[in-house]
Amino acid sequence: MISNPVTNPVTNSVTNSVTNPKIRPMIEITQLKKYYTSGVLKKRITKAVDGVDLSVDKGMIYGLTGESGCGKTTLAMAMLRLIEPTAGSIIINGKNIMSLGKAFLKKMRPRYQIIWQNPEASFNPRMRISDNILEPGRYYGKFCQKEEMDILSKYLNMVELPMDLVSRYPHEVSGGENQRAVIARMLTMEPELLIADEPTSSLDILVQEQILALLKKIQEQMNMTIVFISHDLRVIRYMCRKMAVMLEGKIVEKGLCETILSAPQHEYTRQLVTNTFGKWRLN
Ligand SMILES: Nc1ncnc2c1ncn2[C@@H]1O[C@H](COP(=O)(O)OP(=O)(O)OP(=O)(O)O)[C@@H](O)[C@H]1O
Numbered sequence: 001m002i003s004n005p006v007t008n009p010v011t012n013s014v015t016n017s018v019t020n021p022k023i024r025p026m027i028e029i030t031q032l033k034k035y036y037t038s039g040v041l042k043k044r045i046t047k048a049v050d051g052v053d054l055s056v057d058k059g060m061i062y063g064l065t066g067e068s069g070c071g072k073t074t075l076a077m078a079m080l081r082l083i084e085p086t087a088g089s090i091i092i093n094g095k096n097i098m099s100l101g102k103a104f105l106k107k108m109r110p111r112y113q114i115i116w117q118n119p120e121a122s123f124n125p126r127m128r129i130s131d132n133i134l135e136p137g138r139y140y141g142k143f144c145q146k147e148e149m150d151i152l153s154k155y156l157n158m159v160e161l162p163m164d165l166v167s168r169y170p171h172e173v174s175g176g177e178n179q180r181a182v183i184a185r186m187l188t189m190e191p192e193l194l195i196a197d198e199p200t201s202s203l204d205i206l207v208q209e210q211i212l213a214l215l216k217k218i219q220e221q222m223n224m225t226i227v228f229i230s231h232d233l234r235v236i237r238y239m240c241r242k243m244a245v246m247l248e249g250k251i252v253e254k255g256l257c258e259t260i261l262s263a264p265q266h267e268y269t270r271q272l273v274t275n276t277f278g279k280w281r282l283n
Pocket residue numbers: 036037038046047048066067068069070071072073074075231
């Protein structure tokens with residue numbers, strides 16, 4: 001079931017958690033900041049995330065874009081408290097994440113997953129693919145040993161990988177196969193929320209398309225919420241219903257992809273659109 005916001009064909013209005021209170025937000029972030037300090041006396045401050053407000057509805061693929069270094073990864077990590085935010089409020093699925101202690105954070109981790117750009121780096125190179133896939137489930141006690149073959153078979157089937165591949169090591173499979181296996185591992189945790197940080201940018205174009213289509217299919221099947229990070233507006237347009245554009249730690253534009261990509265309001269977004277899709281002409 002796709003529960004991205006629904007466009008009313010008559011009024012062209014969009015249903016979301018604001019217009020329809022039955023659709024609950026998965027993420028509500030207010031004035032989130034993450035400042036890094038560096039230098040000998042820690043006097044150099046980088047405002048990687050600088051006062052971000054963001055709301056992402058459940059069951060939506062939400063795009064986050066912007067040039068390298070604008071703060072996308074920092075925002076993603078801060079919203080799950082994988083790094084400690086400097087300030088701000090984070091509500092995920094109704095829970096105030098900022099007030100949770102370490103034990104509660106650990107408990108909620110399996111439900112909120114991240115996949116990264118480089119699939120090989122996500123896996124332990126000394127472990128077979130099967131053990132890599134099963135490892136987090138074992139750690140969190142999601143299943144017992146006698147269920148492992150069924151779990152492997154179920155999720156390999158979902159990511160369209162053959163069973164015989166799992167006895168190999170990460171360096172013995174292709175980048176695309178590795179990323180499918182990473183997705184299978186993420187799925188064993190049955191997450192409600194996935195942050196996909198440039199999940200296909202290290203792959204060649206054909207494999208990229210296959211992995212994107214796979215992620216989209218899985219999101220629809222599982223009604224997962226995905227925050228999808230990419231610097232490529234074509235990928236954002238294909239994957240996402242809504243998007244936000246970041247520049248120097250701030251969100252400069254957010255809303256429906258089709259609106260932003262056809263009529264960007266901010267000069268920076270206009271540049272990005274022009275660079276991706278060709279010359280932008282103001283009417
Ligand atoms: N641990 C850190 N200590 C100090 N500065 C950092 C740290 N991590 C990131 N930064 C800085 O914070 C800013 C935002 O970095 P971040 O990785 O979030 O950007 P990004 O948009 O995800 O970039 P990319 O698309 O290249 O991955 C950059 O200026 C970066 O150099």
